[in-house]
Amino acid sequence: MPKLLKAGSFTGDVWQRFDGDAAPIAEGDALLFPLPVWLARRDALLARDASRTGIWLNGDEEPDQIAADIHRFGCIAVNFPTFMDGRGFSCGRLLRERYGFRGELRAVGDIFVDQLHFLHRCGFDAFELPDDTSLDTARNCLEAFSVHYQATCDPA
Amino acid sequence: MYLYDDRDRCLLRERVRQFRDQTARYLGGDLPEDQFRPLRLQNGLYIQRLAPMLRVSIPYGLISASQLRRLAHIARTYDKGYAHFTTRQNIQFNWPQLPEVPDILAELAAVDMHAIQTSGNCIRNITSDEFAGIAPDEVEDPRPWCELVRHWSTFHPEFAYLPRKFKIAVSGSESDRAAIQVHDIGLQLVKNAAGALGFRVYVGGGLGRTPVIGEVIGEFIEPRHLLTYLEAILRVYNRYGRRDNKYKARIKILVKAWGAEVFGARVAAEWQHLKDGPNTLTEADFAHVRQFFTAPAYAAVDVAAAEATVSACAAAERAFARWLERNVRAHRVPGYCAVVLSLKPVGVAPGDVTDAQLDAIADLADRYAFGEARVTHHQNLVLADVRRDDLPELWRALKAQGFATPTIGTLSDIICCPGGDFCSLANAKSIPIAEAIQREFDDLDYLYDLGDLTLNISGCMNACGHHHVGNIGILGVDKKGEEFYQIQIGGEAGSRAALGQVLGPSFYASEVPRVIARILDVYVQRRHEGETFIETYRRVGVEPFKDSVYAKAA
Numbered sequence: 004m005p006k007l008l009k010a011g012s013f014t015g016d017v018w019q020r021f022d023g024d025a026a027p028i029a030e031g032d033a034l035l036f037p038l039p040v041w042l043a044r045r046d047a048l049l050a051r052d053a054s055r056t057g058i059w060l061n062g063d064e065e066p067d068q069i070a071a072d073i074h075r076f077g078c079i080a081v082n083f084p085t086f087m088d089g090r091g092f093s094c095g096r097l098l099r100e101r102y103g104f105r106g107e108l109r110a111v112g113d114i115f116v117d118q119l120h121f122l123h124r125c126g127f128d129a130f131e132l133p134d135d136t137s138l139d140t141a142r143n144c145l146e147a148f149s150v151h152y153q154a155t156c157d158p159a
Numbered sequence: 160m161y162l163y164d165d166r167d168r169c170l171l172r173e174r175v176r177q178f179r180d181q182t183a184r185y186l187g188g189d190l191p192e193d194q195f196r197p198l199r200l201q202n203g204l205y206i207q208r209l210a211p212m213l214r215v216s217i218p219y220g221l222i223s224a225s226q227l228r229r230l231a232h233i234a235r236t237y238d239k240g241y242a243h244f245t246t247r248q249n250i251q252f253n254w255p256q257l258p259e260v261p262d263i264l265a266e267l268a269a270v271d272m273h274a275i276q277t278s279g280n281c282i283r284n285i286t287s288d289e290f291a292g293i294a295p296d297e298v299e300d301p302r303p304w305c306e307l308v309r310h311w312s313t314f315h316p317e318f319a320y321l322p323r324k325f326k327i328a329v330s331g332s333e334s335d336r337a338a339i340q341v342h343d344i345g346l347q348l349v350k351n352a353a354g355a356l357g358f359r360v361y362v363g364g365g366l367g368r369t370p371v372i373g374e375v376i377g378e379f380i381e382p383r384h385l386l387t388y389l390e391a392i393l394r395v396y397n398r399y400g401r402r403d404n405k406y407k408a409r410i411k412i413l414v415k416a417w418g419a420e421v422f423g424a425r426v427a428a429e430w431q432h433l434k435d436g437p438n439t440l441t442e443a444d445f446a447h448v449r450q451f452f453t454a455p456a457y458a459a460v461d462v463a464a465a466e467a468t469v470s471a472c473a474a475a476e477r478a479f480a481r482w483l484e485r486n487v488r489a490h491r492v493p494g495y496c497a498v499v500l501s502l503k504p505v506g507v508a509p510g511d512v513t514d515a516q517l518d519a520i521a522d523l524a525d526r527y528a529f530g531e532a533r534v535t536h537h538q539n540l541v542l543a544d545v546r547r548d549d550l551p552e553l554w555r556a557l558k559a560q561g562f563a564t565p566t567i568g569t570l571s572d573i574i575c576c577p578g579g580d581f582c583s584l585a586n587a588k589s590i591p592i593a594e595a596i597q598r599e600f601d602d603l604d605y606l607y608d609l610g611d612l613t614l615n616i617s618g619c620m621n622a623c624g625h626h627h628v629g630n631i632g633i634l635g636v637d638k639k640g641e642e643f644y645q646i647q648i649g650g651e652a653g654s655r656a657a658l659g660q661v662l663g664p665s666f667y668a669s670e671v672p673r674v675i676a677r678i679l680d681v682y683v684q685r686r687h688e689g690e691t692f693i694e695t696y697r698r699v700g701v702e703p704f705k706d707s708v709y710a711k712a713a
Contacts, residue, residue: 087197087280089320093397096317101432115194117181121316140184147177150170152310153386154437155317 005131008119008141009107018078018109020059035059035080038068045072053077053106062090066097073102081127083112092125099126099156116140120147126156160221160531161306161451163271170314171268174275178202179261186258201281201319203249203274204260212581213252213260214277215267219287219305219329220248220534224521227532229270231517237263242517244502244510246574246625247326248286248534249277253581275313280321282312282393286328288336289535290497292452293490293543299348299356301331303448304385307440308346311386318393322400323408325393326365333654338536340364340373340656341628343410344392349379357381362392362422363414366622370658371411376423382445384430386438391430395422455529455544460494465548472551479554481603482565487550488541496547498528500540500557501564501572505597508590509575510538519560527553537574539567569606570614570679571597574625578618578635579642585618587635587642592616592671599672600679609679612692613652628652630693631678632659633671644671648678648704649696660701662708677707 007016021034028034028048035057041048048056049072057078058069069076079098081091091110098104109129110122116136123145132141163171181198184190190198203214215230230250234242237259243251255263267273276283285305292300308327312318318325328342339345345361357379364373380388392410401407414422473480488497500520503509512520520540524532527549528542535541540562545553557563566572573596576582578589593616600606615629619636626632628650636643643665650659666674681704686695696704 086194087320088402089280089318089322090398090402092317092320093394117190117194117198118320121314121319124316137189140189143180148170148173148314150166150173152170152313153315 004134005111006134006136007109008130008132008136008138008145009128011142011145013138018057018080020080031055033057033077035078038064041072042068049075057106059111060094062088062094066094066102070102073098073104076104076106078107078109078129079104080109080111080131083110083114086113086115086118088113092121095122095125095127096156116144119145124151124155160223160302161218161448167271168268171271171273174273175261175264175268178264182257182261197279197320200279201276202260202264203277204257205278206583210254211257211260213255213263213274214245215250215252215272215274216277216284217249217272217534218309219285219291219302220289220536221302222532222534223270224524224530224532226270226272227517227521227524229266229272231514231521233263233266234514234517241511241513243508243577244512244534244538244540246536246538246576246623247284248289248536249284250534251577253577278324279319280323280325281319282315282321282325282327285309285312286326286337286342286536288330288332289533289541290336290488290543291331292454293492293495293497294332294336295489295491296333297331297491298333298350299331300452301329301337301346301348302452303445304331304346304348304358304382305329306448306451307386307444308389311389311438315393317390318397321393321397322402323405323410325396325410327389335652335654335656338625338628338652338656341366341370341625341652342373344389345373346385351379355381358385358388360388360392362426363411363419364656365409365411366625366627367409368406368620368622369409369411370622370627371415372656372658373411374414374419376419376426383440384434386440387433387436388426388430390433390438391426394433395425395429399425454492457492457495457544458546460546460548462494462547465494465546468548469550472554478558478563478565479551481607482554482563483550484607485565485569486563486567490544492544494547496545496550498542498545498550498553498557499535499567500532500542500562501567502539502562503566503572503597504561504564505571505601506594507561508577508580509573509593516560516562519556520562523553523556523560537567537572539572565603566606568611568613570600570609570612570631570675571606572613573597574613574615574629576617576623578616578624582618582623584621585635586620586637587618587644588668589616589618589624589633589635592633592635592644592668595668595672596675599676609682610691613650614675615650625652626650627658628656629659630696631675636665638665642668644668646671646674646678646708649693649701651693662701662705664709674708678704681707 185195331348347359360377361373533541575593579585617624617626632647645665647659
């Protein structure tokens, strides 16, 4: 099981990825819907509460497809298929800066601690890390630099 | 040159601490090799054929005397007493030990230097014209703009895991000496009809396996929008550049696949969202950065007396006259000139210097050139602000240190990658080929008669030696484990950038000097009065050269 790093600590996770496009949807569960599922069943899913509704985006998917619904999501997970695939960094900034997403933005998939600082600066505030990750190392990596030369999604 | 402030120094301290921690975790087994790899590469550290190689950044080629002394110290203490200047104005150490690299970074940080983003799939060192700020044909000094781009690109969090490496070059002169059309992005400073400054933006140029001349997608980008426009290009590339095949991953492949027009339109659409955003530059930003690139305190040189000194020495010493002709360049300030220090003496790998030579360059820079030197993409050095009446004295000092080889811009001033002697990517050796050519053509009168001529050598198709844009280009190839050399002609790196044409089947190393001799014979026979090699080539085409090189012995 991966560990979820949020606000500088490992925390429990309420969100789960919804698998199987035709499966019945449990009302009470906090679910991350893969983009194709969301697009296919959007009309029905719009009725769900934002606190239990999220999106699971792949790096090659277009975030503008959820732009109109962005405030209906409590969480968006962006998947990194390999740690060398940097598309998710752009995706994070687009979700935050262009589409104004304010919920939990989670980096999932093949990421590692030495990427945390840049991920954070691209708008991510939650990170799924391997279960053997050391909290000290993760915190150090998250705060690797106090000086920045460009404006991105840095918290004010 | 740009001077670091407290924030810049803090950033470097944090970088050293970060890499020390990463190295310790790697050596302790807590950081796997595949994850450490992009981290060490973005710190300029390669694992090479014989030992790690550390590439240190020299932003747009500018370096101070104290920085040169620190490089000498590092070469002496952590390496085998020498270092190598690269075609991207950086310097490489070939023998550091991995556990010592964090200490080397700390040594560098103490003189405001680093190895940040000198390798890896990120935005690399910004390169420019070695005569920036002093060239008579300059439209605008490119250095402040280089520095603004350097700042913006340093640890840009969105662009550290691009599909592939990314190189940006800036030129501020009419004559392009920074090879901007063969960079991922080339920025040309121009003035419009109203006299306002802007950038003509080329994208998708590059060498390597698929050499391409860049295309213009922005005719006139206003300076305040420079960074947001660059950010738009990088974002489009980061999102849509190919990641399935590393040989198809450079931006040039994306630009070719979409066409420059479509690519430009996608960038323009992205830019609409970024334009006027927080990375927009202000007059205060321009003023801040320009203050670092003001003219040094030039003396009022008595020009007539200085010219008399120079002429007298030239009349007395033929070797000085030759050096003056080839190695001394014009300066916009009367009584001053720029002096090119040749790192191409016969028998030394092009671009190599010893620790003692680095110290000597620092001393000469202090004494004759306001304490600064510049690295050229031809792998030479420049002292940019030298009094003309100091030339005889400086020449003697340069001769004593081995920097006065009077062949700048000639056939013998070869650009050459480290090749199979050092590099694990190379298919063939390149340094011995350079040396064989230099030995074959060692008659200065002949070299001068041939005039301006670039000869570039790469040991493999990655093209670090820029063979595609040499007037004569040589490429090492491997055929069933044997080294061969393919020869092309007609390449050019400047304002009329062009890719060379391959002459035909490749040659054994031992045949290369003879083939070059035949190419030169064709030029000498066919040239019109005053025509350079590349001009003759453009007029007569590749055929006469082919015919001569592959002519059957009668």
